[in-house]
Amino acid sequence: MIETKQQWFLESISKAMSKWTTHQEHQLFSYTEKIHLQDPLAVFQMTESFKGSRIFWTSPEEDVTFIGFGSALTIDTESDMNQDRFERVERKWKTIVESSYIDNPYKLPGTGPVLMGGFSFDLTKNKPLWKNFPNTLMWVPEFLVVIQGEEAYLTFNVMLKSEEQVESKIKHFENTKETISKPGTFYYHKEFSYQEKWDISPEEWKNTVLKATEQISQGKMDKVVLARELRARFNEDIPVSAVLANLLEQQGQSYVFAIESGEDCFIGATPERLVKVEDDQLLSTCLAGTAPRGDTPSEDENLGAELINDEKNLMEHQFVVNMIKEAVEASCDDVEVPSAPVLYRLRNLQHLYTPVQGKLKAGHTLLEVVKRLHPTPAMGGVPRDKALQFIYEEERLTRGWYSAPIGWMDAMRNGEFAVAIRSGLIQKDEVSLFAGCGIVKDSDPEKEFIETKIKYKPMLMALGGTS
Numbered sequence: 001m002i003e004t005k006q007q008w009f010l011e012s013i014s015k016a017m018s019k020w021t022t023h024q025e026h027q028l029f030s031y032t033e034k035i036h037l038q039d040p041l042a043v044f045q046m047t048e049s050f051k052g053s054r055i056f057w058t059s060p061e062e063d064v065t066f067i068g069f070g071s072a073l074t075i076d077t078e079s080d081m082n083q084d085r086f087e088r089v090e091r092k093w094k095t096i097v098e099s100s101y102i103d104n105p106y107k108l109p110g111t112g113p114v115l116m117g118g119f120s121f122d123l124t125k126n127k128p129l130w131k132n133f134p135n136t137l138m139w140v141p142e143f144l145v146v147i148q149g150e151e152a153y154l155t156f157n158v159m160l161k162s163e164e165q166v167e168s169k170i171k172h173f174e175n176t177k178e179t180i181s182k183p184g185t186f187y188y189h190k191e192f193s194y195q196e197k198w199d200i201s202p203e204e205w206k207n208t209v210l211k212a213t214e215q216i217s218q219g220k221m222d223k224v225v226l227a228r229e230l231r232a233r234f235n236e237d238i239p240v241s242a243v244l245a246n247l248l249e250q251q252g253q254s255y256v257f258a259i260e261s262g263e264d265c266f267i268g269a270t271p272e273r274l275v276k277v278e279d280d281q282l283l284s285t286c287l288a289g290t291a292p293r294g295d296t297p298s299e300d301e302n303l304g305a306e307l308i309n310d311e312k313n314l315m316e317h318q319f320v321v322n323m324i325k326e327a328v329e330a331s332c333d334d335v336e337v338p339s340a341p342v343l344y345r346l347r348n349l350q351h352l353y354t355p356v357q358g359k360l361k362a363g364h365t366l367l368e369v370v371k372r373l374h375p376t377p378a379m380g381g382v383p384r385d386k387a388l389q390f391i392y393e394e395e396r397l398t399r400g401w402y403s404a405p406i407g408w409m410d411a412m413r414n415g416e417f418a419v420a421i422r423s424g425l426i427q428k429d430e431v432s433l434f435a436g437c438g439i440v441k442d443s444d445p446e447k448e449f450i451e452t453k454i455k456y457k458p459m460l461m462a463l464g465g466t467s
């Protein structure tokens with residue numbers, strides 16, 4: 001069995017090499033085969049030797065999990081200050097795909113070569129906290145395990161430069177496949193939790209909220225999202241796989257992700273889809289307006305009923321719907337938007353939720369929609385430029401990849417980006433958590449402060465805390 005597959009692999013790689021004799025450039029070779037299903041967390045744990053270039057992504061609705069490790073090629077730049085970074089990635093990916101050799105008989109969304117990673121919230125320079133996360137970091141993992149329902153696929157991606165490489169690449173592929181095919185289950189039995197945690201400038205943050213509401217009352221803007229930061233320290237390096245295991249167990253309604261870069265890991269469980277495209281069907285989501293979950297079913301019902309009728313939260317939400325609808329209409333036909341939001345319940349909080357769908361018009365792309373949408377008024381504000389200006393001047397933190405697009409795109413125009421909230425940046429034994437709130441004219445600084453506290457909960461629980 002293994003031998004037959006090895007034979008296919010060899011044939012495939014030889015075909016690729018012969019196709020390329022006329023080209024002189026380096027070429028992406030991508031080979032996909034079915035493998036035995038493994039516990040995704042066990043795969044993550046088994047690939048510890050690739051630490052620093054791993055990515056984990058799972059989507060709550062589609063029942064799909066990606067575990068990428070190693071890097072076949074990277075599109076990044078530390079000094080990416082260019083407004084057209086999304087187009088640049090798009091162009092590069094198109095060129096790479098066009099000259100690649102892809103052996104993927106399955107053709108399912110997310111199989112074959114996949115570009116994964118993310119972008120920073122903005123293009124501000126000098127982000128010491130985020131030194132390992134450039135403004136653009138999208139890469140094709142050398143190995144990608146994709147688990148869809150009951151099936152699992154392994155894709156091997158490599159930039160082939162010469163005939164001499166072939167043998168060593170085949171060995172590398174076979175060895176890695178053997179490692180991750182060993183039956184394994186995730187293990188981590190030690191208790192862990194942070195030793196101390198501290199809010200960064202909470203009073204200052206409340207004053208900024210007040211200032212924002214004043215500016216809104218004066219008609220200078222309509223809405224702005226303000227974030228704050230909390231830092232926690234452990235007495236040992238934070239066990240990333242164990243945090244990931246907790247997020248998967250506790251936050252089933254969210255995209256659970258972990259993106260390693262160098263020594264750091266950006267990790268979280270975000271409920272916020274930015275945009276997804278599958279077979280040219282596009283889906284975006286408006287998620288804004290928040291209430292806690294109740295301790296009893298009836299308290300929970302009451303809190304939900306209050307939220308869905310609350311003018312301040314409905315206003316916060318409507319700004320997002322208006323903007324996303326307009327952005328999606330620019331690239332899609334048959335756009336559908338329900339007239340009122342419904343509740344979206346998570347483990348620790350509930351949100352107002354409105355889906356927006358459409359059919360992507362010919363010539364339009366996922367990344368183009370990402371560019372137009374980001375940042376939505378659930379992360380930035382309205383008008384966008386005024387809100388961003390306020391954020392730059394008043395927010396006392398560096399957002400980095402917090403509240404920014406993260407996700408994947410395959411070679412068949414499918415892909416999905418979420419917005420990285422409910423997240424934290426792990427740096428050895430310390431972690432920075434971020435949480436923001438939509439401020440509108442009736443916002444009360446104290447209530448918004450409490451809202452951010454609840455938004456920290458998913459990460460704090462996953463880090464071993466009780467709240």
Ligand SMILES: C=C(O[C@H]1C=CC=C(C(=O)O)[C@@H]1O)C(=O)O
Nearest residue numbers: 288289290378421435436437438
């Ligand atoms: C910016 C965050 O949440 C956004 C997403 C959903 C609800 C929000 C709100 O009700 O304020 C925020 O706009 C965050 O969690 O850090």
Ligand SMILES: [Mg+2]
Nearest residue numbers: 289290437438
């Ligand atoms: Mg809110």
